[in-house]
Amino acid sequence: MSAQRRVLDVSMLPDTGDFGHRGLVWWGTVGFMVIEGSMFVMVLIVYFYLRLKVAEWPPSLPNPDVGVGTVNLLLVLVSLIPNALAKKAAEEQQLSRTRLWIAVLTCIGVANVILRAFEYPALNCRWDDNAYASITWLLLSLHTIHIVTDVVDSAVLVVLVFTSPMTRRRFIDVSENSLYWYFIVAWWVPIYLVVYWAPRWL
Amino acid sequence: MPTEGPRARPVERLERPLDENAETRLHRELERTWYVPRGVVGWLSVVDHRTVGKRYIATAFGFFIFAGILAALMRIQLAVPDNHFLGPDLYNQIFTTHGTMMMFLFAVPVMEALGVYLVPLMVGARNIAFPRLNAYSYYLFLFGGLMLTTTMLVNSAPDAGWFSYVPLAGPDYTPGKRSDFWAQMITFTEVSALAVAVELVATIFKCRAPGMTLNRLPLFVWSMLVTSFMVIFSMPAVVTSSTFLLLDRLVGTHFYNPAEGGDALLWQHLFWFFGHPEVYIIFVPALGIISSIITTFTQRPVFGYTALAMSVVTTGFLGFAVWVHHMFATGLPQLGLSYFTAASIVISIPTGVQIFCWIASLWRGRPRYPAPMLFVLGFFAIFIVGGLSGVTLASIPFDLQVHDTYYVVAHFHYVLIGGAVFPLIGGIYYWFPKMTGRMTDDALGKLNFWVLFVGFNLTFFPMHILGFQGMPRRIYTYPSEMGWGTLNLLASGGAVLLVVGGVLFVYNVVRSYVAGEVAADNPWNADTLEWGTASPPPVYNFLHIPIVEGRNALWDRSVDAPVVTGIRSDCREVLITEVLDAAPSNKTEFPGPSIWPFLASVVTTAFFIGSIFTPWALPVSVIPIAVTLIGWFWPKSPEKDAPGARKSTELREARA
Numbered sequence: 001m002s003a004q005r006r007v008l009d010v011s012m013l014p015d016t017g018d019f020g021h022r023g024l025v026w027w028g029t030v031g032f033m034v035i036e037g038s039m040f041v042m043v044l045i046v047y048f049y050l051r052l053k054v055a056e057w058p059p060s061l062p063n064p065d066v067g068v069g070t071v072n073l074l075l076v077l078v079s080l081i082p083n084a085l086a087k088k089a090a091e092e093q094q095l096s097r098t099r100l101w102i103a104v105l106t107c108i109g110v111a112n113v114i115l116r117a118f119e120y121p122a123l124n125c126r127w128d129d130n131a132y133a134s135i136t137w138l139l140l141s142l143h144t145i146h147i148v149t150d151v152v153d154s155a156v157l158v159v160l161v162f163t164s165p166m167t168r169r170r171f172i173d174v175s176e177n178s179l180y181w182y183f184i185v186a187w188w189v190p191i192y193l194v195v196y197w198a199p200r201w202l
Numbered sequence: 203m204p205t206e207g208p209r210a211r212p213v214e215r216l217e218r219p220l221d222e223n224a225e226t227r228l229h230r231e232l233e234r235t236w237y238v239p240r241g242v243v244g245w246l247s248v249v250d251h252r253t254v255g256k257r258y259i260a261t262a263f264g265f266f267i268f269a270g271i272l273a274a275l276m277r278i279q280l281a282v283p284d285n286h287f288l289g290p291d292l293y294n295q296i297f298t299t300h301g302t303m304m305m306f307l308f309a310v311p312v313m314e315a316l317g318v319y320l321v322p323l324m325v326g327a328r329n330i331a332f333p334r335l336n337a338y339s340y341y342l343f344l345f346g347g348l349m350l351t352t353t354m355l356v357n358s359a360p361d362a363g364w365f366s367y368v369p370l371a372g373p374d375y376t377p378g379k380r381s382d383f384w385a386q387m388i389t390f391t392e393v394s395a396l397a398v399a400v401e402l403v404a405t406i407f408k409c410r411a412p413g414m415t416l417n418r419l420p421l422f423v424w425s426m427l428v429t430s431f432m433v434i435f436s437m438p439a440v441v442t443s444s445t446f447l448l449l450d451r452l453v454g455t456h457f458y459n460p461a462e463g464g465d466a467l468l469w470q471h472l473f474w475f476f477g478h479p480e481v482y483i484i485f486v487p488a489l490g491i492i493s494s495i496i497t498t499f500t501q502r503p504v505f506g507y508t509a510l511a512m513s514v515v516t517t518g519f520l521g522f523a524v525w526v527h528h529m530f531a532t533g534l535p536q537l538g539l540s541y542f543t544a545a546s547i548v549i550s551i552p553t554g555v556q557i558f559c560w561i562a563s564l565w566r567g568r569p570r571y572p573a574p575m576l577f578v579l580g581f582f583a584i585f586i587v588g589g590l591s592g593v594t595l596a597s598i599p600f601d602l603q604v605h606d607t608y609y610v611v612a613h614f615h616y617v618l619i620g621g622a623v624f625p626l627i628g629g630i631y632y633w634f635p636k637m638t639g640r641m642t643d644d645a646l647g648k649l650n651f652w653v654l655f656v657g658f659n660l661t662f663f664p665m666h667i668l669g670f671q672g673m674p675r676r677i678y679t680y681p682s683e684m685g686w687g688t689l690n691l692l693a694s695g696g697a698v699l700l701v702v703g704g705v706l707f708v709y710n711v712v713r714s715y716v717a718g719e720v721a722a723d724n725p726w727n728a729d730t731l732e733w734g735t736a737s738p739p740p741v742y743n744f745l746h747i748p749i750v751e752g753r754n755a756l757w758d759r760s761v762d763a764p765v766v767t768g769i770r771s772d773c774r775e776v777l778i779t780e781v782l783d784a785a786p787s788n789k790t791e792f793p794g795p796s797i798w799p800f801l802a803s804v805v806t807t808a809f810f811i812g813s814i815f816t817p818w819a820l821p822v823s824v825i826p827i828a829v830t831l832i833g834w835f836w837p838k839s840p841e842k843d844a845p846g847a848r849k850s851t852e853l854r855e856a857r858a
Contacts, residue, residue, distance in 0.1 A: 008765070013212060023778065034435075130462040
């Protein structure tokens with residue numbers, strides 16, 4: 001055995017994970033985004049599949065009212081700004097800006113959830129009216145579950161960034177949270193179009 | 203990108219190896235850091251992949267035994283015509299629970315469980331990525347399985363077949379809660395399987411030892427990677443379909459109700475879009491097991507590594523393109539069906555490529571034939587028969603003749619038992635020394651193989667002929683005039699041998715665990731990293747994280763093999779590497795033992811079971827679920843949360 005051996009010294013590497021795809025957390029977030037995205041795709045396919053089974057759409061029900069849903073869409077799109085700023089601030093490890101933008105983002109999220117409650121009556125149907133009503137309610141609810149989950153997650157982060165000493169890991173959490181919010185916003189656009197406009201166009 | 207200045211890089215240098223005392227100190231410190239907690243609370247708080255993996259495997263085999271007993275009951279019932287050992291209702295419950303349990307609670311989980319145990323060891327990691335999620339997924343799997351077992355024991359089991367077709371399983375034809383238990387069992391097992399899939403992908407992509415580039419990935423790890431992706435893309439379909447079913451039954455939605463614009467065939471599309479990939483989710487890990495065993499017992503690098511890895515990937519893709527071949531008898535348009543015939547025949551090509559690669563490996567090596575190798579050879583014999591009957595079934599006119607007969611039963615048992623259970627049992631014999639530190643009895647293992655092999659063929663081969671003779675599946679008895687008695691009696695005789703084989707296996711495993719010969723670290727002189735550490739592995743897996751120098755990690759290792767230094771041993775710090783070339787990228791701290799995943803799984807279970815009975819389970823359980831999840835992710839204290847943050851920043855500043 002030789003007196004010396006080759007080693008690879010990794011003590012210099014960042015030791016609290018990393019942002020984006022270099023870090024491990026990102027892979028968990030993206031993994032679940034892919035799973036949930038697949039579910040959204042499945043449910044959207046089912047929507048159009050069910051459309052093919054009947055002559056008129058929506059079958060003997062009024063169209064949904066687009067008002068509240070559209071306001072919520074605009075609000076969700078507006079939230080992209082604080083979301084992007086929160087992500088940037090976290091990745092630059094700027095505490096005060098991170099605090100500000102994650103708080104703003106959470107407030108908008110809460111408003112989204114409140115508005116969502118008014119979207120259900122605007123659907124003008126009950127889930128057990130017929131298959132169209134069932135799939136419409138399901139689409140909206142699936143997205144609602146995602147919005148609520150991420151708003152709770154953001155709220156917990158707000159508590160953490162204001163009360164506990166900030167570590168790099170916490171900044172990574174904020175950055176990943178913003179990534180997930182992008183995902184939720186991105187899905188709301190097609191789901192909004194399908195829920196509110198597909199009944200008019202198809 | 204974060205603005206952190208130039209990225210820190212690992213440094214290569216020469217260093218005097220640690221002397222014996224320093225090695226012992228390191229070992230002790232790592233043991234303290236990566237401890238496995240004891241006591242009842244400790245037992246429920248375990249997050250290390252070896253313990254959770256072994257529990258997963260043992261639990262899955264527990265369900266295998268239960269479902270096997272159900273199969274034996276069916277064979278007793280069918281042994282002679284006009285038998286009244288089981289009534290029709292109980293028989294329906296038994297075949298439904300048998301199939302459901304074998305597919306959802308044994309075959310898929312046991313393969314993932316093997317991945318949970320082996321993948322971190324094979325890639326040179328100290329634990330699986332997201333270890334607490336791993337513990338959570340295990341408990342969900344356990345509780346979901348126990349729920350189904352309980353329904354069987356209290357005579358309230360699902361009875362609409364393992365694929366639970368509507369309208370039979372819908373609210374009109376199956377009142378009561380039987381189908382709801384089935385659908386909710388799906389939710390349990392799929393959430394757990396999806397979580398494990400994400401953990402495995404993250405472990406394989408980001409936790410490999412330096413030097414283990416993607417084209418040096420062990421073939422078993424390739425197969426688990428493909429399996430995990432198939433789980434991620436296919437299981438959302440069955441979660442969707444079973445959720446629709448539950449909603450139709452519980453709150454009166456109309457997804458599957460044609461009278462209100464729904465569609466019964468929608469169920470079959472969604473179920474089989476998952477269901478056919480599921481067959482490959484079970485089969486692909488077995489391919490990895492076979493490659494590992496063949497490489498080891500021929501003592502040569504496997505023939506056609508690239509072809510083998512790419513065949514597995516191709517199978518993964520094609521597995522998503524064949525689901526409609528389960529629906530040839532549903533009256534879909536002919537042109538579409540022809541496509542699925544073609545796809546179903548095409549998928550035999552990558553499997554053929556693999557079989558020829560293995561034959562070439564055996565041909566040019568000097569193979570030894572201990573028990574694990576016999577099971578691989580058994581795979582060849584049985585799986586090829588199952589594969590060929592599969593090609594015949596891909597032909598629509600033929601399929602229509604034998605649809606829902608015992609020919610199909612014979613086919614899928616040849617594919618699943620031959621393609622997955624034989625390699626799996628071979629794999630258990632192969633990795634048993636690593637998992638327990640004890641050798642199994644090889645002579646008994648060989649006897650075990652022959653009993654199972656003969657028993658299997660006696661049981662299932664006659665079913666091909668019974669199918670031709672028109673015996674439908676899922677009938678609880680048949681009149682003697684049909685002339686099916688002799689072959690059924692033969693099949694039931696074979697089943698006796700299968701039971702004996704099962705008992706031999708359990709006896710061998712238990713006896714070896716208690717009193718087997720002590721195993722060396724690498725008793726088979728195998729090539730993959732798990733054999734490069736002690737048997738059983740220490741709690742930290744590897745004293746020094748190895749640096750991989752070739753495709754057959756242990757065989758290609760130089761005498762003074764380089765290792766990684768600079769990973770803290772006083773906290774659960776691990777090395778994170780890049781996806782393609784496994785170059786060191788950063789380090790992170792893995793979470794330690796915690797009771798929260800167990801608590802979260804208990805609350806989730808209460809929610810899943812409660813929602814079988816009332817939609818109010820959702821609002822009631824939202825708060826407890828949120829509390830347990832927040833408890834799970836809440837940082838213990840800032841110091842522990844990131845103990846190295848300050849130090850590494852200082853280091854970087856000093857360098858700058």
